[in-house]
Amino acid sequence: MANLKVAVIGCGSIAQNRHLMEYEANEQVDITAVCDIVEERAMVTAEAFGARSYTDYEELLAKENVDAVSVCLPNYLHAPVSIAALNAGAHVLCEKPMATSSEEAEEMIEAAERNGKKLMIGHNxxxxxxxxxxxxxxxxxxxxxxxxxxxxxxxxxxxxxxxxxxxxxxxxxxxxxxxxxxxxxxxxxxxxxxxxxxxxxxxxxxxxxxxxxxxxxxxxxxxxxxxxxxxxxxxxxxxxxxxxxxxxxxxxxxxxxxxxxxxxxxxxxxxxxxxxxxxxxxxQIQSNDEGGQTNTNVIDHFVESIIDNKIPLIDGYEGKxxxxxxxxxxxxxxxxxxxxxxx
Missing domain, CATH: 3.30.360.10 (Dihydrodipicolinate Reductase; domain 2)
Structure with a gap:
């Protein structure tokens, strides 16, 4: 089976220290695209991981045929970007908190079910x-x-x-x-x-x-x-x-x-x-301190749930x-x- 093509939307700390590193360490994944509103951050990240760089997530979703997306954005963008990615046919791993309201969380769950895609929330x-x-x-x-x-x-x-x-x-x-x-x-x-x-x-x-x-x-x-x-x-x-x-x-x-x-x-x-x-x-538990770079198993579990077609441990219902x-x-x-x- 071909490797999963993954995009990371949002290239801040959680993407740099967790998502990107753990995707890179997973042999079943290719990081194909990254996106950040700060163009330089997106470009530097893309170069580091051999990916294409975007500043607009809608353009990324339209141009790249990715299998899965990590949403590593400010909380108010979790729902709209997750829903857009699910509607574009990608599985989604969204950072916590899942959304800013129960209604948003419900819409995310519905989008995942309507599109037959996995939705996982990053509760490590x-x-x-x-x-x-x-x-x-x-x-x-x-x-x-x-x-x-x-x-x-x-x-x-x-x-x-x-x-x-x-x-x-x-x-x-x-x-x-x-x-x-x-x-x-x-x-x-x-x-x-x-x-x-x-x-x-x-x-x-x-x-x-x-x-x-x-x-x-x-x-x-x-x-x-x-x-x-x-x-x-x-x-x-x-x-x-x-x-x-x-x-x-x-x-x-x-x-x-x-x-x-x-x-x-x-x-x-x-x-x-x-x-x-x-x-x-x-x-030891993962921490934000230096040296806390152990694998959280979140990415590996997400990838495994896609490949084996299993419900993730923290799906949309759990996140909500x-x-x-x-x-x-x-x-x-x-x-x-x-x-x-x-x-």
């Missing part, structure tokens, strides 16, 4: 070894009934690694629509659904901009979540954690507590009520459910009431 936390192991332990009943959790994802903010630094689209409400919650919180919403194997029904959100001046989106958020079975816990997202990133999750169960990515050496520690402690060295937790938290922050999440 499900592929982290410690998270997969924790899911197995929870699912098998190893830690008994789950009572509570706390999860956090925070770092110093996108200005440290975004292609445009302090002038990044991440800080502009008209382009990002949502700040730390969309950048980091949605990853943890997706992870918790994956770990617990159930949906959330209620969310309360405390959403703040208290750390960075001159930005129009949130930079600190704390959410309280309740699941279908009554598991309650907290999810925090922050662009104000210095000097180190925190990407940890703790699950409190009847028979054990699981500490995920909470220890510099052991990516999963299970502390049993009996006093037994099991430490797992399962490889995780997005809705964040939308509910935002609404709660504005109304000061608990948001009910639709089943």
């Amino acid at each position: 936390q499900r592929f982290v070894a410690s998270h997969q192991k924790a899911r197995q332990l929870i699912e098998s009943g190893e830690i008994g009934k789950v009572y509570s959790f706390r999860t956090t994802f925070g770092h110093g903010g996108p200005e440290g690694w975004s292609a445009d630094g302090a002038d990044s689209w991440f800080f502009k409400k008209d382009q990002a629509f949502i700040g730390a919650m969309g950048d980091l919180g949605v990853h943890k919403a997706d992870l918790l659904r994956y770990l617990l194997g159930e949906e959330f029904v209620d969310v309360a959100g405390f959403i703040e901009n208290n750390a960075k001046e001159g930005i129009s989106v949130d930079d600190n958020a704390v959410c309280i979540l309740r699941s279908e079975s009554g598991v309650v816990g907290t999810l925090t997202a922050s662009w104000a954690y210095k000097p180190e990133e925190d990407n940890s999750t703790i699950i409190y169960g009847e028979k054990a507590t699981l500490r995920l990515e909470d220890d510099p050496q052991y990516s999963l520690i299970a502390q049993y009520a009996t006093g037994e402690v099991v430490k797992y060295e399962l490889g 459910r995780s997005l809705e937790i964040i939308l509910g938290a935002l609404q709660s922050g504005e109304t000061r009431k608990i948001s009910k999440l639709e089943k």
Whole structure:
């Protein structure tokens, strides 16, 4: 079978550090075209990866007969560009958060189904070894009934690694629509659904901009979540954690507590009520720090799902459910009431 022809639309940090490198490392893929509104960025990227360069995604989709597209653009462009690519007959891997509203997410799902194409959302936390192991332990009943959790994802903010630094689209409400919650919180919403194997029904959100001046989106958020079975816990997202990133999750169960990515050496520690402690060295989670260039498995999974004609682990429906937790938290922050999440 011929290699998949792939285009990457948006050549910023996530494209450079994840999508392009992982496509290049995949032997079943040819990167045929790249697109960025900044012409020089597009040209430099195209040269580096032996691809053709575009500044207009519509022109790229019209001229290039690509099999798959990565959408690595500001959040407000996720839906329109994904839909255009799906309508052009390409499978789509879209960065998170999937869209800026439930309606947009629905339109993306419909476009994928209408065109018979895969739609995957780039939630890489499900592929982290410690998270997969924790899911197995929870699912098998190893830690008994789950009572509570706390999860956090925070770092110093996108200005440290975004292609445009302090002038990044991440800080502009008209382009990002949502700040730390969309950048980091949605990853943890997706992870918790994956770990617990159930949906959330209620969310309360405390959403703040208290750390960075001159930005129009949130930079600190704390959410309280309740699941279908009554598991309650907290999810925090922050662009104000210095000097180190925190990407940890703790699950409190009847028979054990699981500490995920909470220890510099052991990516999963299970502390049993009996006093037994099991430490797992399962490889480190990807970070935005230097040296965090390990493969996220997102691209490989996307490519595999196209070649083997399988539904991706995070399809449009999964992406939409995780997005809705964040939308509910935002609404709660504005109304000061608990948001009910639709089943």
